[in-house]
Amino acid sequence: MEKKREGVIEGTSRIVSDPYYFLHLMAFFSYLPIRSSTAQYTSHRLFDRELQAFLAFLMFSAIKMVREETWEAFVADSLLYAKIFLIAVTLVMDYRVAIWFSLIFSVIYLLAQQPPFSRLGTAKKLTPMQLEDLLSDGTTTKYWLIEFYACSSSNVRSSRCFPELSITYSNNLLSFGTIDLGLFPNTAAKFGISVAGGMSQLPTYILFEKGVEVSRFPDFYVDATLSLPITKKLLCQHFELDRLLLDYINGS
Numbered sequence: 001m002e003k004k005r006e007g008v009i010e011g012t013s014r015i016v017s018d019p020y021y022f023l024h025l026m027a028f029f030s031y032l033p034i035r036s037s038t039a040q041y042t043s044h045r046l047f048d049r050e051l052q053a054f055l056a057f058l059m060f061s062a063i064k065m066v067r068e069e070t071w072e073a074f075v076a077d078s079l080l081y082a083k084i085f086l087i088a089v090t091l092v093m094d095y096r097v098a099i100w101f102s103l104i105f106s107v108i109y110l111l112a113q114q115p116p117f118s119r120l121g122t123a124k125k126l127t128p129m130q131l132e133d134l135l136s137d138g139t140t141t142k143y144w145l146i147e148f149y150a151c152s153s154s155n156v157r158s159s160r161c162f163p164e165l166s167i168t169y170s171n172n173l174l175s176f177g178t179i180d181l182g183l184f185p186n187t188a189a190k191f192g193i194s195v196a197g198g199m200s201q202l203p204t205y206i207l208f209e210k211g212v213e214v215s216r217f218p219d220f221y222v223d224a225t226l227s228l229p230i231t232k233k234l235l236c237q238h239f240e241l242d243r244l245l246l247d248y249i250n251g252s
Contacts, residue, residue: 020112053085123166123176135211143174149203150182161232173248
């Protein structure tokens with residue numbers, strides 16, 4: 001409980017200090033003076049919509065609080081819901097205000113990227129050369145699960161489940177590593193990973209056995225952005241991590 005409380009405090013302080021979250025908070029607070037100056041003719045109807053939006057936001061946030069795996073993921077989803085409900089409410093007030101907030105959120109998205117998850121768990125941050133050495137070295141673990149990502153990718157939150165997987169499943173049979181393709185873009189082509197605009201396949205996860213690729217997510221034939229949210233359960237099932245853990249326990 002104490003550890004969880006410290007994580008919440010750390011996450012809250014990060015939200016206040018990080019430009020991405022700070023600019024969003026400023027945008028939300030700017031609704032108050034705008035409302036008082038433009039909503040005088042629609043006050044009763046607007047209040048009803050605000051109340052409905054607030055209750056809906058609380059309901060979705062409560063559901064996410066139960067289902068989300070990390071505090072950062074919960075904040076990211078709550079922020080998305082808040083933007084959607086704010087724009088919906090401003091449509092009742094004045095469609096020009098809704099357009100204004102849409103532009104503000106778009107500018108924030110372009111200027112201040114959502115901060116990446118900083119923890120690595122037991123995963124190792126690798127360079128392409130280090131990865132080649134590890135895969136060709138017969139003295140390392142039999143399996144390596146590598147996450148190929150980029151901090152500039154819009155799917156930042158997906159990498160938050162990877163450290164937790166590494167903590168649970170790392171052993172003498174299986175190791176975890178990450179490579180930032182934003183720093184090493186030429187590595188993407190070597191491993192058949194698309195990083196071009198809307199066709200980006202980031203993050204991509206590849207499982208190597210004795211230096212040879214045996215599985216990846218998403219697969220080669222997927223030619224569009226990921227539609228499924230990347231979760232611990234999804235990666236665990238796709239790469240059969242429970243089976244690999246049992247193999248290690250049984251000494252296979």
